[in-house]
Amino acid sequence: MKYIPLPSSRFHYISQPEKNVTLGFECEIYTRTLTTPYLSPSRIRRLEIIEKLNQQGLTDKQISDWFNDLGFVTPQGKRYTQSLVWVTRKKWTDRALRENDTYYVIYPPKFYLVERSRKFGKGKGDAERNIKWT
Numbered sequence: 817m818k819y820i821p822l823p824s825s826r827f828h829y830i831s832q833p834e835k836n837v838t839l840g841f842e843c844e845i846y847t848r849t850l851t852t853p854y855l856s857p858s859r860i861r862r863l864e865i866i867e868k869l870n871q872q873g874l875t876d877k878q879i880s881d882w883f884n885d886l887g888f889v890t891p892q893g894k895r896y897t898q899s900l901v902w903v904t905r906k907k908w909t910d911r912a913l914r915e916n917d918t919y920y921v922i923y924p925p926k927f928y929l930v931e932r933s934r935k936f937g938k939g940k941g942d943a944e945r946n947i948k949w950t
Contacts, residue, residue, distance in 0.1 A: 841925045847918040852911060859891060863908045866901060876901040 855863075869879050880896040890896060 838928050838930055839925055840928050842923045843920060844923075845918070845920045848914045849918060852914055862888070863904065866905055867908060870905055876905070 866879060869882070870876075874882070875898075877898040880898050880901045883896040883901075888896065890900065894900075
């Protein structure tokens with residue numbers, strides 16, 4: 817009796833399927849940490865002091881007055897104001913959120929069809945692998 821493959825089954829027509837089909841997955845990574853600029857250690861220390869003082873219950877006005885009384889100046893050499901302390905705290909909080917803003921998506925595994933084709937300039941037997949979705 818002669819074997820006749822089913823018409824709906826292409827797999828029967830592939831010789832050595834383990835060489836032509838491979839199982840793989842696709843992964844996407846989203847991050848905003850690459851856009852976080854470098855800050856000098858002295859600037860980070862100043863920002864941490866502002867954050868700790870605010871967590872202890874001091875208002876933005878009290879923090880600015882305390883910095884000015886101690887003779888601290890901004891990185892641009894200006895005196896601290898209430899609004900400057902507020903915006904500094906806001907930017908520092910946004911930066912902390914941005915540093916942890918990374919997530920990824922892993923899609924279900926799929927079979928890929930690997931086609932082999934000759935590329936110009938390669939020796940006999942060398943083949944380039946082109947992977948296509950199936």
